[in-house]
Amino acid sequence: MMRPTQARISTTALRHNLSIVQKALSRGTRVMGVVKANCYGHEAEVCLPPLQEGGVDVFGVATVEEARELRYHGIRDRIVLLTSPFLSEREAFPELDIEPLISDKETARWLSATAEAHGIVLQSHIYIDTGMTRNGVNPEEALELTRYVSQLPGLALKGIASHFATSESPDHSYALQQLSQFDGTYREVRDAGFDFDEVHIANSGGILNFPDSHYTLVRPGIALYGYHPAMEEQKNSGFRPVMSLYSVVSSMRRVPEGRAVSYGARYRTSQETYIATLPIGYGDGLMRQLTGKLDVLVKDSRYPVVGTICMDEIMIDLGPTTSVAVGDEVCLIGTSGEESISAWDIAEKGGTIAYEITTMISQRVPRRAIKTIEEHIL
Known part of the structure; x- marks a missing residue:
């Protein structure tokens, strides 16, 4: 499985x-x-x-x-x-x-x-x-x-x-x-x-x-x-990213304003909101230094990753109302509707290069061969 x-x-x-x-x-x-x-x-x-x-x-x-x-x-x-x-x-x-x-x-x-x-x-x-x-x-x-x-x-x-x-x-x-x-x-x-x-x-x-x-x-x-x-040449290069990275919502909770999220309590909610947990973390290759800088895509919408990136999990803030549910697919690299995230997008936020982002995806993340191309990952 x-x-x-x-x-x-x-x-x-x-x-x-x-x-x-x-x-x-x-x-x-x-x-x-x-x-x-x-x-x-x-x-x-x-x-x-x-x-x-x-x-x-x-x-x-x-x-x-x-x-x-x-x-x-x-x-x-x-x-x-x-x-x-x-x-x-x-x-x-x-x-x-x-x-x-x-x-x-x-x-x-x-x-x-x-x-x-x-x-x-x-x-x-x-x-x-x-x-x-x-x-x-x-x-x-x-x-x-x-x-x-x-x-x-x-x-x-x-x-x-x-x-x-x-x-x-x-x-x-x-x-x-x-x-x-x-x-x-x-x-x-x-x-x-x-x-x-x-x-x-x-x-x-x-x-x-x-x-x-x-x-x-x-x-x-x-x-x-x-x-x-060169990141600035990506959009017009014609190249299509080979890797897309997905996870799922593993749990959700509604929390009050001012609630601390993750290690160090560095993030606190600004309003009553839904926090969802995803089973991916720095043990899978999401660098901890990206804390506070990442977004993910769920159901064609973009949500921020909040709190310190953990070894095995991250949390996202879905806002005060949401249609997202446990089991929904989450895109970290790839496309969802008209939204997209590329390795260059993540690299820019982390002060590195796309090479490092893909290379750091660890071996505990299974790779699955597909034949389709996600056309909008630029």
Whole structure:
């Protein structure tokens, strides 16, 4: 029996968003589906099949365990680890056929030794730090690292990559600086005799804002799940949010004016009113810092979440008269009549980004695949 609080995942919206990305690409450019963090909170088991059906045959993850989960779900396509490899996890690379990003000689050495011990060749990608300052080899050392990796047994040069830091920003100057640095470094390495099947730097923002960054492979993440990486561009982007989040009214009570609600008694009713309780809280991913900032939708109307957000429940103020009853459906992300709430709406109130809102929806919230698209979530 499925819990009444649930996230509904539209596989139709997912395919729609993938199609938008694919139509934006240069001819011959392929898509790596970035499915890290359980597909940004959308559930890998639900999202992987429609991505494959849409033509995605290489996937990006952030951890070895995420790669293991993909293999568990029957993914036989290529998997690229987008973060630094750990020596302690070296056996997973041949076991799961993971392609690493290589930023330094030491990592290349132990990957080579591991692959050679297993009698295999690992496809690998030279990773260049063009300004993210997170991982990657310095551009001036990229050619030397490429030469070094090319001479190691057990490793093959599959790709060369970098990552944008500000591709979603309306100020394009830093991203263009990164792109110029990457392009120059790639050409230097290529002109030295090294060829790569895959050249990639573009994340969702890069895909949408910098066509020259597409090269042979792009790495969309948040765009696949229905959100433009820049909040102000969401409405006209054409993307459709894949996740909607619903709960129900679990109990109701009529309370007098001045009644304290929830922990800390930080909220008191301004009049005699109905308070309804919903079985969802910060244990499900509604950040406590959103206390006093959230609304929900019930029966096509908007109501405020009042009192401190609890681990397992929240309360809403329905006003002095109401037609809402126990068991009625409540929308936290999605649509109800002409009203809608998106992850970007919640993110703006919480001082964060849509990525964090969807990713934080915890595993105790069941995901249910649906085929309809909630057209008005913008």
